[in-house]
Amino acid sequence: MQMHEWLKNNDPLAHAEAHIAGYPFGFMDEGAKKEIRRSILKAVAIPGYQVPYGSREMPIARGWGTGGLQITLSLIKPDDILKVIDQGCDGSVNAVNIKKFVMAVTQVAITTDTRAATLIQTRHRIPEERMTDQQILVLQVPYPEALREVEPSEMETRRMHAEADYSRMWLYLYEDIVHYGEITISYRYPVTVNGRYITDPSPIPRWDVPKLHMADTLFLFGAGREKRIYAIPPHTSVEPLEFEDHQFRIEDFSGKACARCGATDTFLDEVIDNVGGGRSYFCSDTGYCDKRSRTWNR
Amino acid sequence: MGYVAVKGGNEAIEKACQLFAYERIKGCSPVLGVDQIREQLYLTVDRVMGEGALYAPELAALALKQSAGDTLEASFMVRAFRATQQRLGYSLPTGAEKMRVVRRISSAFKDIPGGQILGATSDYTLRLLDFDLLKDDEARRKAFRERIFSSLPADAEIPAAFPKVIAILRREGLLEDSSPHPENEVFDITRRSLTFPAPRSARLQALARGETGGMLTLAYSSMRGYGNIHPTLGELRIGYLPLTMPHPISGEPYVVGEVKVTEAEVLARFQGDDGMPRFSLGYGLCFGQNEIKAIAMAILDRCTRTEKPSCPAEDQEFVLYHIDGIEAMGFCNHWKLPHYVDFLSDLDRLRKAQDLARAGKVQEDTDADA
Numbered sequence: 182m183q184m185h186e187w188l189k190n191n192d193p194l195a196h197a198e199a200h201i202a203g204y205p206f207g208f209m210d211e212g213a214k215k216e217i218r219r220s221i222l223k224a225v226a227i228p229g230y231q232v233p234y235g236s237r238e239m240p241i242a243r244g245w246g247t248g249g250l251q252i253t254l255s256l257i258k259p260d261d262i263l264k265v266i267d268q269g270c271d272g273s274v275n276a277v278n279i280k281k282f283v284m285a286v287t288q289v290a291i292t293t294d295t296r297a298a299t300l301i302q303t304r305h306r307i308p309e310e311r312m313t314d315q316q317i318l319v320l321q322v323p324y325p326e327a328l329r330e331v332e333p334s335e336m337e338t339r340r341m342h343a344e345a346d347y348s349r350m351w352l353y354l355y356e357d358i359v360h361y362g363e364i365t366i367s368y369r370y371p372v373t374v375n376g377r378y379i380t381d382p383s384p385i386p387r388w389d390v391p392k393l394h395m396a397d398t399l400f401l402f403g404a405g406r407e408k409r410i411y412a413i414p415p416h417t418s419v420e421p422l423e424f425e426d427h428q429f430r431i432e433d434f435s436g437k438a439c440a441r442c443g444a445t446d447t448f449l450d451e452v453i454d455n456v457g458g459g460r461s462y463f464c465s466d467t468g469y470c471d472k473r474s475r476t477w478n479r
Numbered sequence: 480m481g482y483v484a485v486k487g488g489n490e491a492i493e494k495a496c497q498l499f500a501y502e503r504i505k506g507c508s509p510v511l512g513v514d515q516i517r518e519q520l521y522l523t524v525d526r527v528m529g530e531g532a533l534y535a536p537e538l539a540a541l542a543l544k545q546s547a548g549d550t551l552e553a554s555f556m557v558r559a560f561r562a563t564q565q566r567l568g569y570s571l572p573t574g575a576e577k578m579r580v581v582r583r584i585s586s587a588f589k590d591i592p593g594g595q596i597l598g599a600t601s602d603y604t605l606r607l608l609d610f611d612l613l614k615d616d617e618a619r620r621k622a623f624r625e626r627i628f629s630s631l632p633a634d635a636e637i638p639a640a641f642p643k644v645i646a647i648l649r650r651e652g653l654l655e656d657s658s659p660h661p662e663n664e665v666f667d668i669t670r671r672s673l674t675f676p677a678p679r680s681a682r683l684q685a686l687a688r689g690e691t692g693g694m695l696t697l698a699y700s701s702m703r704g705y706g707n708i709h710p711t712l713g714e715l716r717i718g719y720l721p722l723t724m725p726h727p728i729s730g731e732p733y734v735v736g737e738v739k740v741t742e743a744e745v746l747a748r749f750q751g752d753d754g755m756p757r758f759s760l761g762y763g764l765c766f767g768q769n770e771i772k773a774i775a776m777a778i779l780d781r782c783t784r785t786e787k788p789s790c791p792a793e794d795q796e797f798v799l800y801h802i803d804g805i806e807a808m809g810f811c812n813h814w815k816l817p818h819y820v821d822f823l824s825d826l827d828r829l830r831k832a833q834d835l836a837r838a839g840k841v842q843e844d845t846d847a848d849a
Contacts, residue, residue, distance in 0.1 A: 240606040268589070278603045285605070326704070333704040333790070361756065452590045456642045458650060463589075 229374025248403030249321035269465030525767020531557025690804025
C-alpha cells in the first residue's frame with residue numbers, strides 16, 4: 182500500500198467536518214497545516230530558535246493570538262480536549278473568542294481542567310498544575326524577539342542570534358541595575374534555552390518562567406503577526422538571564438492569599454474593590470481556583 | 480498641438496469634475512441617503528469628524544457621500560467648512576469622569592470599580608464574511624431587533640458615572656502627578672503655527688485631528704521595537720461628554736450639548752525625575768468611536784514626551800508634522816500639478832552635468848593615451 186493511500190484511509194480528519202458550512206475542519210487547508218507542522222518540527226529540533234513561517238490570515242485580528250491559533254489548528258484532532266486561557270482565565274475575552282472560533286471549526290470538546298486537556302492554548306500564563314508529557318501548551322506571542330529591547334532591526338537581531346552575540350543584552354541588564362538597583366524587566370523575562378539561544382518566553386510573569394525548565398511538556402510559541410514559531414521541548418534547560426550577585430526573582434506574594442480558595446502558592450491577580458482603592462487578590466489561574474474551591478467546599 | 484490641451488483648458492477641467500460626479504451615480508442602485516451613511520457607516524463618519532476636526536455627523540456623512548467614500552477627501556471638506564464658521568469661544572475643561580459611558584475597559588486590572596463595560600465593539604467578532612448580509616432586508620432587521628430586546632432585563636441600571644482607574648493609581652503615588660507644567664492657556668493650533676518643543680495642549684490638538692492610519696503607523700513602530708515605552712491600557716472609555724460653555728455675559732457655565740468621544744489612557748514605563756520611579760501617562764482623545772486612533776494618540780503623546788528621542792515616534796517634530804492627513808494628502812496630490820518649469824530647470828542642470836562628465840571622460844582618455 183502506498184503511503185498516501187494509507188494516510189487517506191487512516192486520516193482522522195477525512196470525515197471530520199467543520200460546524201460552519203463551507204469551511205474545512207480546523208479552518209486552514211491541509212497544506213497550510215502541514216507547512217506549519219513542519220515549522221514546528223524544525224522549532225523543536227532547534228530549541229529556542231525562531232523559525233520564520235508563512236503566517237495565514239485568521240478571522241480574528243493580528244495581535245489577538247493568531248500565531249497560537251495557527252499552531253492549535255494545525256495540531257488539533259477531533260478527539261482532542263481543548264483548554265484556552267487568557268491571563269490564566271478560561272472566561273476572559275480573548276480565551277472566549279478563540280474558543281468560540283476553534284469550536285465552530287472543529288467541534289472538539291472543551292475543558293477548564295488543566296489535567297483533562299490534551300491541548301492548551303494560553304495568553305500570558307502557564308497553568309499552575311504541572312502538565313504532563315501527554316499534553317502540549319501553545320503560547321501566544323506578541324514579540325518573538327527577546328533582543329528587540331536592545332535592537333529594533335530584524336536583520337541585526339538575526340545576526341546576533343547566529344553569532345550568539347548577546348553582549349548588548351547583558352549590558353542592558355547591567356545598566357538596568359546601575360539605574361534602578363535591580364533588573365526591572367517584569368514580564369517577558371528573557372531566558373537562555375538549551376544553553377544556546379536567548380529566547381522570549383512570551384509575556385508570562387516571572388512566576389511562570391521556572392515552569393519551562395526541564396518540563397515534561399512540549400511548549401510551542403506562535404507569533405502570527407511577526408510570522409515566527411519557536412519551541413521549548415520537554416526536558417530542556419531554560420535559564421533566566423541573571424548575574425551571580427543579582428539573581429532572577431519571581432513576583433512576591435508573601436502575606437497574600439486568594440480571597441476565594443485561600444491559595445498562597447499561586448500567581449494572584451490584584452483587583453481594585455472600590456473607589457477608595459481597596460484591594461483583593463484572586464488566583465489568576467481560574468481553572469485551578471475552581472478546582473480548589475470545590476474540594477474545599479466538599 | 481496636444482501638449483497645449485494638457486496645460487489647462489477650462490472645459491476639460493469642468494468635464495473631469497462632472498465625470499467624477501457621474502461615476503458615483505451611474506449605477507442603477509437606489510440613491511444613497513446621507514442618513515444611511517450617518518447611521519449605518521457611523522464609524523467612518525466618526526473618523527471623518529475627528530480628522531476634519533469638526534463635530535458634525537450630518538456634514539461628515541454628506542462629505543463622505545460627495546467624496547464617494549474617500550475619508551481623506553471627506554475630512555478635508557469638513558475641515559474646509561470649519562474655516563467658514565465663526566469662533567464663538569472655548570468650551571470649559573470637562574473631566575471624563577462626567578462622561579455618559581457606553582463602553583469602558585481596562586486591561587491593567589481584571590476588575591475595576593464600576594466594572595468592565597464592553598459596549599458595542601467588533602473586537603470579539605469572528606472576521607468571517609457574513610453572506611447573509613448580501614440579502615439584508617427590513618424583515619431580517621426586525622427579527623434581530625426583537626431577539627436582542629426580548630432578552631434584556633427590564634430593571635438594568637446604569638451607573639451615572641464611573642471612577643477613573645488612573646485616579647486610583649495616582650492617589651497611591653504609583654502614577655506621575657497630573658501636570659508637572661500646567662498650561663493656563665490653550666495653545667490654539669488653528670490660530671498659531673506650531674513651535675518646538677510644542678506645549679502639550681498643542682501636541683494633543685495636533686494628535687486629536689491627526690489621520691488614523693498615519694498615527695497607527697507611527698505608534699505601531701514604537702510598540703513593535705523602534706521605541707521603548709511599553710504601554711499598558713489603563714482605561715479606554717467611549718461615551719458622551721457634556722459640552723460646557725461660559726455664558727457670554729455672566730460667565731456662568733452652561734451645558735450646551737454633548738459630544739461622543741473615545742478616550743484612552745496609557746500607562747507607560749516608569750521614569751523617576753525626582754528619584755521616585757512612577758508610571759507615566761499617555762493621553763488620547765478623539766471624536767466619535769475610534770479606538771485605534773485614541774490608543775495610538777495616547778502612545779504618541781507619551782512617546783513625544785521622551786526627553787532624548789531615539790526613534791521617529793519619539794521625535795515631536797517628526798510626529799506632529801506628518802500625522803495630519805489633510806496636509807499630507809494635499810501635498811502628495813500636488814505632485815500632479817504641472818511642474819514643467821521646475822523640471823526644465825532640473826533637465827538643464829542634468830544635461831550640463833552630463834556634458835561635464837563626458838568632457839572629463841574625454842580628458843581622462845586623452846590623459847591615458849598620452
